[in-house]
Amino acid sequence: MDKELPKKVIKHIKYFAKKYKKEVTLISLLLVLTSIPMIIRPLILRKIIDKGLMRSGNIQVLVIGVSLFIFLSILVSLFNYFKGVLIGILDNKIVLEMETKLYKKFQYADPKIYEKWDRGYIKSRIENDISSFASLFVSSIVSIIMDILILLVAITIIFILNWKLALISIILYPIYIVILKKYNNKLKRVKKEYQEIHAKTDSQIFNQIELLKDYKKLSRLSHGVLKYFSQTKKLVKKNIELIKVENANINWLKLLSGLSPSIMFLFGGILVLKGHLTLGTLMAFNSYLGFIYTPTSKLLMYNIQVQKALVAWKRIKYILNLPEEKSEGVKIDNIKKIIVKNLTYDYNDNENKLFKGLNYTFRKNKIYGIYGPSGIGKTTLSEILIGLKKDYEGNIMINETNLTKINIIKYRSNIRILDQEPLLFKDSILNNIKIGQKRAKKEKVVKISKQLGIHSFIKEFNKGYETVLSEKGSSISIGQKQRIAMARALISKPDLLILDEPFSNVDDKNMNKILNLLNKIKNKIIIIISHNKNILKICDKIYEIN
Ligand SMILES: Nc1ncnc2c1ncn2[C@@H]1O[C@H](COP(=O)(O)OP(=O)(O)O)[C@@H](O)[C@H]1O
Ligand SMILES: [Mg+2]
Missing domain, CATH: 1.20.1560.10 (ABC transporter type 1, transmembrane domain)
Known part of the structure; x- marks a missing residue:
């Protein structure tokens, strides 16, 4: 005893x-x-x-x-x-x-x-x-x-x-x-x-x-x-x-x-x-x-x-005693420039290290493409950039400050990331788009939805924007989900927008709509990750990982 x-x-x-x-x-x-x-x-x-x-x-x-x-x-x-x-x-x-x-x-x-x-x-x-x-x-x-x-x-x-x-x-x-x-x-x-x-x-x-x-x-x-x-x-x-x-x-x-x-x-x-x-x-x-x-x-x-x-x-x-991400460090109000210096990443169980010394620069008002075959580490890179993975080798500078020294919670609040499997909640379409932006007006939601070509399909539901999506949004197609998630990302006007293979299920017509829109909203850093060079044609610069 x-x-x-x-x-x-x-x-x-x-x-x-x-x-x-x-x-x-x-x-x-x-x-x-x-x-x-x-x-x-x-x-x-x-x-x-x-x-x-x-x-x-x-x-x-x-x-x-x-x-x-x-x-x-x-x-x-x-x-x-x-x-x-x-x-x-x-x-x-x-x-x-x-x-x-x-x-x-x-x-x-x-x-x-x-x-x-x-x-x-x-x-x-x-x-x-x-x-x-x-x-x-x-x-x-x-x-x-x-x-x-x-x-x-x-x-x-x-x-x-x-x-x-x-x-x-x-x-x-x-x-x-x-x-x-x-x-x-x-x-x-x-x-x-x-x-x-x-x-x-x-x-x-x-x-x-x-x-x-x-x-x-x-x-x-x-x-x-x-x-x-x-x-x-x-x-x-x-x-x-x-x-x-x-x-x-x-x-x-x-x-x-x-x-x-x-x-x-x-x-x-x-x-x-x-x-x-x-x-x-x-x-x-x-x-x-x-x-x-x-x-x-x-x-x-x-x-x-x-x-x-x-x-x-x-x-x-x-x-209860697990370490927390604290809201401390240098607060970055406006992400203007991200410099990746000599980046290498190692999943412990992986024998091959990823990247082996990447050197990239991302600047405001530009669209960047990251191109490379599946499994090369593109998603990993995006997770490193937003501070989800911290044990990388090399340095990442946000404006003039090292990523390790900045207030990560504040930094992430200025970033939106969109991936293949957008996460939707069991809530109305309106709330799914507005999440975390309670004060956003419905007109703004409608405007962005029109620009992304989802307004017409949302209107087809009896309850329109108030339609409640089923668990994980399974009641609508992946392409529609991706565009709802895109609307959500845009409405908060982030400084950094990362799109990780987000258009895999969007048809050409709607994809052009999205790309046109991206071209118009340039006051931020946009990074598009894709293994499809066709999508990357709107980019100002393409980095290729190989
Ligand atoms: N949690 C993990 N643990 C170990 N290895 C991983 C993990 N996640 C991804 N990997 C490996 O890291 C490599 C890069 O993955 P990922 O960044 O998803 O590539 P991409 O997005 O370019 O397809 C892959 O070989 C993958 O198997
Ligand atoms: Mg990936």
């Missing part, structure tokens, strides 16, 4: 108690309110038996006792209900807070992490880690406190009732704990293995689902199904092992915790027969033993849960 665990748990409780004062106070109050009737009930049972049923039998005591018993039971249920709801609310608040934090973090994080972690992995970390932390932590902590409370009170009460019988009753307790711990360790190991397979499978399955359409295109449906099946099969196998261990655990413990009451009944029974103990006390004893053994086994289980929650927390913290 982690020796630091209690310390860590207390640190977390303090943090959340401070943050969610109202909820935590109410939950604590309800916790005490639920525990008191639970603890009192066996004592009432004792009274009912001894004073209501035995020789001196008294129907009045019986009726009052039973009524009180029922009343307390109703109270317990009621308090339990409110406690459950409050825990749920707190749980959700924590999840929401953390999800927002992590999401923000991923937005502002250094772009390097997107190379390391794919989408499935990021998604599963945001979702699984947070939910396992929030739900495990909140509900475990509440139950732990309640169980400790009940356990301590129950032990105290049985010693007050009859200390000799109390000693005999808990004689098996140490053995119980030792065995419990042994089983729990095994359970913990299998659970951990299961978690690992689960996390791996999760990200693979997510990826598999993303590929559904591609398998259809390849008409290799069975391949997709088989892959999916083999991944899930591993998970199921481990899960069955886990279920076996869990069940063995539960049943062994049941046997053990059943032995103690038996011993207690034997000795207690003799005491009752000899007249040293009332039957009511014996029954109350039995109830209190339940309050001792069940919480103990639960407490040792929570140990696993809390540790798991803390592992999730550690992973969340790791993400």
